[in-house]
Amino acid sequence: MIEFQGVSKHFAGKAAVSELTLRIAKGELTVLIGTSGCGKSTTLKMINRLVEHDTGAIRFGGEEIRRFDPQALRRRMGYVIQSTGLFPHWTVEKNIATVPTLLGWSRARIAERVSELLALLNMEEAFRHRYPHQLSGGQQQRVGVARALAADPEVLLMDEPFGALDPVTRAALQQELARIHQLSGKTIVLVTHDIDEALALADRLVLMDGGRIVQQGTPTELLTQPASDFVRRFFGQSEWGIRLLSQRLAGEAARRGEWLEEEGIAASLTLREALSVFIARGTDRLAVRDSGQQPLGVLHFADLLRQKGD
Structure with missing residues (x-):
């Protein structure tokens, strides 16, 4: 569904991503992971053209993404960030309905879709009339996910979506995401710096360093067949056995x-x-x-x- 071919991106003359080649299959949950500054968030943002690539090609459904109007492309891709980005003076329902409203959906269809998503994310109907400041951090993040899914996008892009949450809430939302992925079969690309989160969620794990892919494969493959000392150190040799048990x-x-x-x-x-x-x-x-x-x-x-x- 998404393909990078020899893609590079520079900021102020410095490479953020270098000659990146990557294929993301339809229905796959791919996790991009690595140390700070490795290029994982830049890679994610190039998919929906929030950041434009300098060289190489990025294809979505076989078409180079520059052939798409940026706004039209983004409406086909849900986007979730750490801070949720909810509009503070809009109700939960209106926040969720952002893209469907832009697409001209009827009020009845929007109301039905909001109800579907609240149920999917285990939120009561009463939440639809509340405002972001009346919600907990975990509830706000659920609304952010619901907004990204509202127009039934083909791809869901998630940039450190649970990074600001406490461990208990974070674990609960990780389980929700795994359940949503299983139910919907959507293509999901997730950026995280949390190793255990990556191992728990990924179908395919992509480890990056210095703007390049160091190794990719299933979580078990990276744990049991590390391609270099960097991979071994990244996953923590002292915790290798415990992390393998999580698979x-x-x-x-x-x-x-x-x-x-x-x-x-x-x-x-x-x-x-x-x-x-x-x-x-x-x-x-x-x-x-x-x-x-x-x-x-x-x-x-x-x-x-x-x-x-x-």
């Missing part, structure tokens, strides 16, 4: 045919989360239940030691 689910590792008569854990928990439960309960075995709360198997603490990403 597997309890339901995948549970031993079938075994069961324990005790409170079970959800099959959707990561092995990293299961490790916390092992320690909290002081046990070496955990019953695992499927999404219907039916017995699935038993996870042994020893099984965590055998996870190598294969």
Whole structure:
């Protein structure tokens, strides 16, 4: 859906992005990650022409993006930033309706779409009449996501969307984003500096440094097959094992045919989360239940030691 071919961008004579070649598939959640100044936000902003590339080609649906009118292009791409950018004197409903209103949607269609998005983001109908200052930070960010999704864009671009939130709210919104991606199948490009967030959300992870791609692949591939010492250091050699556990689910590792008569854990928990439960309960075995709360198997603490990403 989105393709960079030999793309470069300079600011004041200094390269922010150099000879970048990248393909983002339709329906994929791609995460751009790297240290500050690595070029990840510039790369994201070049997709919707908030920043114009100097050389190379960027294609959207096979067409060079410079063939599109910038405003028309942006209306096909939802955009979410860290500060939400909500209009303070507009209600939640009016903020969400920004792009549909520009596109000439009817009031009835807009009202219906706002209701759909509030439900999708687990917000009550009463929120539609509130103003941004009446919302918590997490609620404001939900409205920002709803506004980006309002006109059903083909692509959702997200620049450090959860960076200013507390850890609990941030974790909840990460789960919401994963659920929305699964339900909608939209192409999402997310910029973050949070390694655990990237590992938890990405279908494809793109690690950048100095305006270039250092390595790309699935999170498990980058953890188990680092292309350089930089990649190893970036993901933290001392935390490598813990982060690898975040890539597997309890339901995948549970031993079938075994069961324990005790409170079970959800099959959707990561092995990293299961490790916390092992320690909290002081046990070496955990019953695992499927999404219907039916017995699935038993996870042994020893099984965590055998996870190598294969």
